[in-house]
Amino acid sequence: MFLRDKKSFLDPIALNFKILNQIMGVIIGVDIGTSSVKVVAYSSSKEVLHKDAEACALIETSPEKAEQDPRVVLQSVNHLLKKAFAAVDQNKIAGVCFSAAMHSMIAMDDEGNCLTN
Helix, strand or coil: CHHHCHHHHHCHHHHHHHHHHHHCCEEEEEEECCCEEEEEEECCCCCEEEEEEEECCCEEEECCEEECCHHHHHHHHHHHHHHHHHHCCHHHEEEEEEECCCCCCCCECCCCCECCC
């Protein structure tokens, strides 16, 4: 047992990593970018278990303006997450993290319909 090892016992960082590797499973990351949605699943030992991406078309109404349809972005996120969940042991999923720098707000009406792109 690692607690009997004096070095591990005295080194809280080494102890924490050993514990995390024992209890943590798969972390899934979702990046909602300006041109695509990307998904990656990592094991606690940093092994890439699954990765995939889907392009999201831009709506360009003028040279100075570009938008995305939030319904298309959400559809891509859902599709890629379903594929990631199917590729890993779902009982080992410890968390799903999202990165979405450009999609922080989408205006919606009372029924959940998008009011803007």
